[in-house]
Amino acid sequence: MDFELPAEHRMIRDTVREFCESEIRPIAQAVEDDRRFPAEVFDTLAELDMMGIPISEEHGGLGGDQLMYAVVTEELGRVSGGIGLSFAAHTSLGAKPIELFGTDAQKQEWLRPLAAGEALGAWALTDPGSGFDASSIETTAEYDADADEYVLNGTKRFITNANVADSVLVTAVTDPEAGSDGISTFIVDPDSDDGFEVTAAVEKMGCNCSPTCEVTLDDVRLPADRLLGEEGEGRTQAMKTMDCGRISIAALSVGLAQGAYEAAKEYACEREQFGKPIAKFDAIRDKLVHMHRQTERARLLTHRAATRYDADDVTRASALAKLDASEAAREVAEEAVQTLGGYGYTTDFAPQRFYRDAKLMEIDGGTSEIQRAVIGRELGL
Known part of the structure; x- marks a missing residue:
């Protein structure tokens, strides 16, 4: 049992630590005070190939393991909780599920830009009344067989990165009679899918440079190939x-x-x-x-x-x-x-x-x- 980090992990840690000390620490309090998402920090993380650490190289990521990802997240948190939070939400919640459950076509279209840092990701799980209880989600996705589309309606709250994300994974009920087995996940494009709207930015006690938002979905029509995995696997x-x-x-x-x-x-x-x-x-x-x-x-x-x-x-x-x-x-x-x-x-x-x-x-x-x-x-x- 070896408690020391492997050499490659130490090298990545040292690279990120140097970046954090030189680029993030000097602005950490200012971006909190201004409640500003520091896009330039994430651009540089992309240049360092850090935005897709646990994503395979085949899909545009670094191909690192979960330990390497944890080490980098720790280094970001050491200087800024908010920046670390947005980084973690992008990677763990916005990108990783597409690698785990997506089709080859979805990985090519949606995962590759996230892993390369060309896009930012988010995950919209929580409804206003659901909290951690996924079985009480009220957001719905009804299948329109004539158009081969799903129509999403509902509200999501406490969604990290929602107003800066290029793709959002949204959980919704596709079978109301099936309880927790009737939940599915969809890939939404905030820029092009009509009816998706960020309606409020949440004022928080901390992590203010990481945006937390409320989102509404009003008859958002998605082609059937935006379903992540199968129906009921949400x-x-x-x-x-x-x-x-x-x-x-x-x-x-x-x-x-x-x-x-x-x-x-x-x-x-x-x-x-x-x-x-x-x-x-x-x-x-x-x-x-x-x-x-x-x-x-x-x-x-x-x-x-x-x-x-x-x-x-x-x-x-x-x-x-x-x-x-x-x-x-x-x-x-x-x-x-x-x-x-x-x-x-x-x-x-x-x-x-x-x-x-x-x-x-x-x-x-x-x-x-x-x-x-x-x-x-x-x-x-």
Whole structure:
């Protein structure tokens, strides 16, 4: 059992870290304050061939494994939770399902641009009243046999990247009598499919450079070849997508925890009181040690889940990683704010941003309560 990253993964990590330090860190607070999606960052990530890391080379991706993808997501989260969130949503939710479930033609038309970074992706699962319960989705897709088209109607809420996406995967009910077995997934083109509209941008507590939107679908007519997989496979697709999504949120959480810990450590080693750095006082030293331990533990769980993703049933491991890492991120970020005292509460220092961003990690991709339910089910409880 080797706990060290392979050489190729370390090389990718170092490349992305250098980019994050030089290009993202200087603008991280500004794009949050301006609530601006930094398209230029994603253009550069595309140039670095990072937008399709876990997508096969055959379909325009880098051909990396889930661990490599997790490492890159962590590095982005280390400097900006919002940028990391949009990156993860594009990759895990907007692109990966097409590789897993799409036809060769769909992969050529829709996946290849996403994997190459020429387009951005999104996934519209949540209806206003459904939350994590896919069986209560009310958005419908009725088949029009005469036109060989599906007609979509409904509303989707809390959709990451919706107003900047070039393709959106939309879940809808195709068979109301079949319950959760009557859900299907469709590929929607926001620019050319009439009736698709982003109706509101959600104001959030954190991750404000990553757009979160409400979407309406009003008689959106899609050719039958926009159906992803077969009718009724939407729930199964969603569960597989969630496994990948949990790992990405776990990795993003590890990055947030790492960034918050580093900010607190740097401050504590420089800030002096009573003639010595505050890191030399037991209260602060012990706090930093605990923050480091939480971050390392979360990283190990995340790397284990990512390593197992490509070869095993990873539902329990991904839920455990997501639960632990998201809670660690929030706790470490809170302690970082506390370590900086009054400065930690100001936007001049990063911990307040990590703290606000980290809270979303306990909600997005299934709340901590949902993760406990998933783990309990996997344990047979």
